[in-house]
Amino acid sequence: MENRAHNFFAGPAALPLEVLKQAQAELLNFRGTGVSVMEISHRDKAFIAVTEEAEADLKKLLGLGDDYAVLFLGGGATHQFIMLPMNVLNEGDCADYVDSGNWAHRAYEEACIQADWAKAKANCIASTRELEKKYCVLPEVKQENMNPNAKYLHFCSNNTIYGTQFFEKNYPKPLPGVPLVADMSSGFMSHSFDATKFDMIYAGAQKNVGPAGVTVVVIKKSWAETFQKKGFQLPKTLDYKVQIEKGSMFNTPPCFNIYITGLVFKWMLEMGGLKAMEARNDKKQKMIYGAIDNSNGFYRGYVQNPEHRSWMNVTFNLPTPELEEEFVKSAKAQGMLGLKGYRTLGGIRASIYNSTTPESVETLVNFMESFRKAH
Amino acid sequence: MENRAHNFFAGPAALPLEVLKQAQAELLNFRGTGVSVMEISHRDKAFIAVTEEAEADLKKLLGLGDDYAVLFLGGGATHQFIMLPMNVLNEGDCADYVDSGNWAHRAYEEACIQADWAKAKANCIASTRELEKKYCVLPEVKQENMNPNAKYLHFCSNNTIYGTQFFEKNYPKPLPGVPLVADMSSGFMSHSFDATKFDMIYAGAQKNVGPAGVTVVVIKKSWAETFQKKGFQLPKTLDYKVQIEKGSMFNTPPCFNIYITGLVFKWMLEMGGLKAMEARNDKKQKMIYGAIDNSNGFYRGYVQNPEHRSWMNVTFNLPTPELEEEFVKSAKAQGMLGLKGYRTLGGIRASIYNSTTPESVETLVNFMESFRKAH
Numbered sequence: 001m002e003n004r005a006h007n008f009f010a011g012p013a014a015l016p017l018e019v020l021k022q023a024q025a026e027l028l029n030f031r032g033t034g035v036s037v038m039e040i041s042h043r044d045k046a047f048i049a050v051t052e053e054a055e056a057d058l059k060k061l062l063g064l065g066d067d068y069a070v071l072f073l074g075g076g077a078t079h080q081f082i083m084l085p086m087n088v089l090n091e092g093d094c095a096d097y098v099d100s101g102n103w104a105h106r107a108y109e110e111a112c113i114q115a116d117w118a119k120a121k122a123n124c125i126a127s128t129r130e131l132e133k134k135y136c137v138l139p140e141v142k143q144e145n146m147n148p149n150a151k152y153l154h155f156c157s158n159n160t161i162y163g164t165q166f167f168e169k170n171y172p173k174p175l176p177g178v179p180l181v182a183d184m185s186s187g188f189m190s191h192s193f194d195a196t197k198f199d200m201i202y203a204g205a206q207k208n209v210g211p212a213g214v215t216v217v218v219i220k221k222s223w224a225e226t227f228q229k230k231g232f233q234l235p236k237t238l239d240y241k242v243q244i245e246k247g248s249m250f251n252t253p254p255c256f257n258i259y260i261t262g263l264v265f266k267w268m269l270e271m272g273g274l275k276a277m278e279a280r281n282d283k284k285q286k287m288i289y290g291a292i293d294n295s296n297g298f299y300r301g302y303v304q305n306p307e308h309r310s311w312m313n314v315t316f317n318l319p320t321p322e323l324e325e326e327f328v329k330s331a332k333a334q335g336m337l338g339l340k341g342y343r344t345l346g347g348i349r350a351s352i353y354n355s356t357t358p359e360s361v362e363t364l365v366n367f368m369e370s371f372r373k374a375h
Numbered sequence: 376m377e378n379r380a381h382n383f384f385a386g387p388a389a390l391p392l393e394v395l396k397q398a399q400a401e402l403l404n405f406r407g408t409g410v411s412v413m414e415i416s417h418r419d420k421a422f423i424a425v426t427e428e429a430e431a432d433l434k435k436l437l438g439l440g441d442d443y444a445v446l447f448l449g450g451g452a453t454h455q456f457i458m459l460p461m462n463v464l465n466e467g468d469c470a471d472y473v474d475s476g477n478w479a480h481r482a483y484e485e486a487c488i489q490a491d492w493a494k495a496k497a498n499c500i501a502s503t504r505e506l507e508k509k510y511c512v513l514p515e516v517k518q519e520n521m522n523p524n525a526k527y528l529h530f531c532s533n534n535t536i537y538g539t540q541f542f543e544k545n546y547p548k549p550l551p552g553v554p555l556v557a558d559m560s561s562g563f564m565s566h567s568f569d570a571t572k573f574d575m576i577y578a579g580a581q582k583n584v585g586p587a588g589v590t591v592v593v594i595k596k597s598w599a600e601t602f603q604k605k606g607f608q609l610p611k612t613l614d615y616k617v618q619i620e621k622g623s624m625f626n627t628p629p630c631f632n633i634y635i636t637g638l639v640f641k642w643m644l645e646m647g648g649l650k651a652m653e654a655r656n657d658k659k660q661k662m663i664y665g666a667i668d669n670s671n672g673f674y675r676g677y678v679q680n681p682e683h684r685s686w687m688n689v690t691f692n693l694p695t696p697e698l699e700e701e702f703v704k705s706a707k708a709q710g711m712l713g714l715k716g717y718r719t720l721g722g723i724r725a726s727i728y729n730s731t732t733p734e735s736v737e738t739l740v741n742f743m744e745s746f747r748k749a750h
Contacts, residue, residue, distance in 0.1 A: 005409025009416045012630055017403075020411050024402040028395050034380025034710060036395050038586040038635065041384045041713060074449035074588055075612065078626040082610040106611075113608045117492075206627055211413040213449055213588045213629025233488045235457040236481075237450065251453040252581055254588025254629060255387055260413065335409060338416060 006360035009338030010160055010313060011186065012206040014355040019263040038256045042249055050255075051248065054262030061265060061273055062195040062218065069224070069244045071217040072258045077185045077204035080215060081107040083238050084181065084200070085114035085122065088151045090230045093120040096150040098172055099127035101135050101159030102342075107183055111154070123147060126172075135162040138308045141172040152179040152199065158187030160207070161342040163301075163315035163349065164308045168193040179223055186312050188216070189268065190354060191278040199223040207312070208353045209268075210261030214254045219244070268354070277354050284352045284361040285311040291365045292316050298372045302347065317347040324348055327371055336364055381735035384713030385535055385688060386561065387581040389730040394638040413631045417624055425630075426623065429637030436640060436648055437570040437593065444599070444619045446592040447633045452560045452579035455590060456482040458613050459556065459575070460489035460497065463526045465605045468495040471525040473547055474502035476510045476534030477717075482558055486529070498522060501547075510537040513683045516547040527554040527574065533562030535582070536717040538676075538690035538724070539683045543568040554598055561687050563591070564643065565729060566653040574598040582687070583728045584643075585636030589629045594619070643729070652729050659727045659736040660686040666740045667691050673747045677722065692722040699723055702746055711739055 007014035030037040033046050040047050055070040073079065085095060095115070097108040111122035125146055126139035146153065153174040158165040165187055166172070174180045179199035188203035195201065200219045206212035217240075224240045236242050242250050268277060289309060292299040302315040318324045324347060328340045341347040352361055382389035405412040408421050415422050430445040448454065460470060470490070472483040486497035500521055501514035521528065528549040533540045540562055541547070549555045554574035563578035570576065574595045581587035592615075599615045611617050617625050643652060664684060667674040677690040693699045699722060703715045716722035727736055 003404055003409055007410050007414055009410075009414065009419070011627065012414055012416060014414050015411060020403050020413075024399055027399040027402065028392075029378055033712070034378055035382050035384075035712060036390060038395075039382055039384065039387055039389050041387060042587065043718075044384070044713075074451060074629065075454065076449060076626045076628075078612045079450065082613070110610055113610055116607050204627060206630075211631050212417065212627045213632050232491050235485055235488055237453050238457070251451045252386065252579060252587045253451075254449065254632065255581075256586050256631065257588050257629065337408070337410060338419075343418075 006336045006363050007338060007356060008336060008350045008352065008360070008364065010342070010349060010351040011204070012212045013351055013353050015211070015260070016264060016267045016355045019260065019267055022263060023260060037259045040255075042252050042255050047255060050259050050262055051253075054258055054265055057262065057265035057269055058216065058218070061189065061268055064195055064218065067221055069219050069221050071219065071243050071248045072253055072261070073215050073217060073243065073248060074213065074254045075215065077103070077183055077202055077215050078106065078110070080183065080202040080217065081110035082114060083240065084152075084154070085111040085118070085120070086238060087227045087229065087234065087240050089115055089118045089120035090228070091119040093118070093151050094123055094147055094149065095120075096123050096125045096146055096153045096178075098139060098141050098153070098155035099124050099129055100139055100164060100166070101156060102161045103183060103185070104156035104159070105129060107154060107156060123150070133302070135159060135164065136303055137305055138164050138166060138170065143173065143175055146175050146178070148175050148178070150175075150178050152181045154181045154183070156183040158184070158190070158310055158312050160186040160313050160351075161345055163303050163310045163313045165310035165312060167191060170307070171197070186353070187310070189274060189277060190281050190312055192274040205257065205261050208355070209264045211257050214257035214261055216261065264355075280358065281311045281352070281354065284356065284358055285309070285314070287358075287361050287365050288314050288350060288352065291368045295368070295372055299368065312351060312353055314350045314352065315341060315345070315347060321346065323375060330371065331364070331367055334367060336367060381711040381738050382713060382731060383711060383725045383727065383735070383739065385717070385724060385726040386579070387587045388726055388728050390586070390635070391639060391642045391730045394635065394642055397638060398635060412634045415630075417627050417630050422630060425634050425637055426628075429633055429640055432637065432640035432644055433591065433593070436564065436643055439570055439593065442596055444594050444596050446594065446618050447623045447628055447636070448590050448592060448618065449588065449629050450590065452478070452558055452577055452590050453481065453485070455558065455577045455592065456485035457489060458615065459527075459529070460486040460493070460495070461613060462602045462604065462609065462615050464490055464493045464495035465603070466494040468493070468526050469498055469522055469524065470495075471498050471500045471521055471528045471553075473514060473516050473528070473530035474499050474504055475514055475539060475541070476531060477536045478558065478560070479531035479534070480504060482529060482531060498525070508677070510534060510539065511678055512680055513539050513541060513545065518548065518550055521550050521553070523550050523553070525550075525553050527556045529556045529558070531558040531560075533559070533565070533685055533687050535561040535688050535726075536720055538678050538685045538688045540685035540687060542566060545682070546572070561728070562685070564649060564652060565656050565687055567649040580632065580636045583730070584639045586632050589632035589636055591636065639730075655733065656686045656727070656729065659731065659733055660684070660689070662733075662736050662740050663689050663725060663727065666743045670743070670747055673750075674743065687726060687728055689725045689727065690716060690720070690722060696721065698750060705746065706739070706742055709742060711742065
């Protein structure tokens with residue numbers, strides 16, 4: 001065995017062992033080229049095949065056709081916070097934002113900065129930021145608060161820090177004609193959904209689909225074609241139309257990161273696609289929330305409403321901060337990593353993305369049970 | 376043996392075999408953590424050690440102290456084309472650009488776009504773009520053409536496509552008080568030089584120091600502190616002051632890419648630092664330019680002036696395009712990859728960065744000799 005730990009990091013996070021083993025096996029010699037996949041030109045046909053396969057596999061997983069482009073960009077999802085309003089908003093325009101967590105809020109803040117430059121406006125149409133228990137529920141996204149002339153409606157599907165998640169049944173429904181855009185980073189590919197309802201989906205790979213350093217952008221081509229920045233030119237690499245035209249290769253893309261992400265897509269297909277991921281994740285979340293809810297109050301979930309609880313990031317508290325510290329330390333000693341809550345929130349967070357195995361979750365749940373009995 | 380090819384790709388390019396082997400050995404279990412370096416939080420102390428070591432090793436290699444910050448950013452060197460003028464230029468300001476090649480020109484173009492937004496100006500103060508043989512020599516950079524109030528002087532140290540290179544003896548000398556900035560991507564760490572003359576150096580890692588997906592930025596802190604954008608806020612991830620304050624971790628950085636780059640820095644230190652790199656590269660360039668110049672005109676160097684020739688990218692032509700095609704094909708069949716010239720220039724390009732071994736260059740030179748005799 002490889003002495004592998006149980007990985008509950010919030011991101012960068014667990015990858016499928018099969019993917020790591022394949023990457024390891026071919027690290028010095030990629031597909032018989034005689035060089036590592038890190039050492040090959042991004043314009044060589046061996047590498048172009050990598051990106052083309054990754055794009056095709058992702059579209060297969062999402063059930064999308066030729067009307068969508070797939071981009072693999074650097075700079076993190078945070079760069080999409082900037083690129084989206086920079087590309088879309090002109091003087092007098094507005095866009096609607098749902099503020100359901102820390103990253104949703106940052107996206108809104110960057111939109112405000114871009115809107116300021118463009119003499120446009122970003123509207124926050126729903127927020128749970130000011131609750132006493134910040135972001136502990138999903139905000140209600142009412143159509144009456146939406147702007148009918150908004151250039152898009154933006155939300156973040158999973159709240160990594162506080163542990164809430166939108167599922168298909170409660171995805172915000174935009175007004176007719178308003179494009180829907182989601183930052184799905186930490187919820188990406190975790191359950192089955194109709195991707196054709198979106199004009200754009202983006203996700204930092206380092207949660208559910210790959211290593212840090214690449215962001216997957218799925219964008220409806222017909223929507224991107226309508227982008228028309230007025231008065232000045234966009235920086236080339238921050239221009240969606242340029243990136244679509246050049247197939248993410250206006251400049252050198254993060255090649256190795258795309259390669260690993262492509263291997264994860266293949267792993268997902270082999271596992272049975274999004275429906276299989278959903279079943280696997282449902283099983284895991286039931287185990288761990290079950291352990292919380294059946295602990296007679298020893299473990300207290302930060303998010304109470306079962307309909308709002310994230311299947312990806314499970315946040316909870318113990319009776320005291322001292323016990324929480326001991327919990328993290330003791331779990332680590334038993335090979336369970338990454339359980340400490342986000343630095344501004346504290347408590348415990350178990351991140352159980354696609355690649356985290358049910359066996360790892362079972363190990364954690366058993367540990368939770370024995371820890372509770374011992375204290 | 377690993378059936379490794381001889382790697383002459385222009386980037387992504389060769390990496391030291393020792394680095395690849397170490398990465399391979401610990402890919403499933405990084406430093407005893409039980410997880411891959413790709414699977415660990417960027418805020419975990421095991422990964423923070425990676426970035427801190429990479430920063431310290433780079434400073435040791437460059438002979439720099441605490442007055443410089445090292446950043447590891449995503450988005451490619453092209454993002455620095457944008458960030459630099461975006462951070463520095465305000466209304467009425469100007470910056471000077473040297474146009475010595477394709478990437479130097481793109482940097483200037485992006486500066487023009489940013490200058491336009493800021494009501495500032497980017498000046499092209501020297502160019503060899505309009506020569507009949509485009510960029511076949513370095514432009515003469517005269518102080519009389521420089522602007523005394525320029526916010527910085529920018530040049531690109533190595534011209535990857537056409538094959539010219541600035542060395543320390545002919546680095547542009549700015550007017551007193553004007554900060555010097557260099558895009559060193561494809562010439563980075565290839566020879567010994569006084570780094571303290573620069574206020575900023577940046578480099579896409581995928582040429583000399585790592586895989587694609589991370590850009591190394593070395594910036595003088597006291598200079599960055601003077602940046603003051605007037606009238607509006609900078610996007611957070613594109614703000615040097617934010618990135619310096621957060622140690623490149625405002626958002627998730629390209630972790631694996633930083634890790635490999637750090638291993639390359641360690642390899643360079645073990646090899647003897649920049650002086651050893653310079654000696655190694657000098658030996659390689661002499662072999663290959665020797666083979667060109669002693670071929671009785673069969674091979675014709677695109678760059679004639681020996682003082683201007685790049686030690687990193689050796690560009691040359693054969694008597695006919697057909698022979699060039701045969702050369703590339705035949706070399707590939709013998710395990711020499713990446714010799715085709717840039718798509719807009721044609722001909723042959725042998726990229727011989729730090730990691731390309733003298734043995735690989737010797738193999739190429741022997742092949743050149745036998746190919747010449749056969750045709």
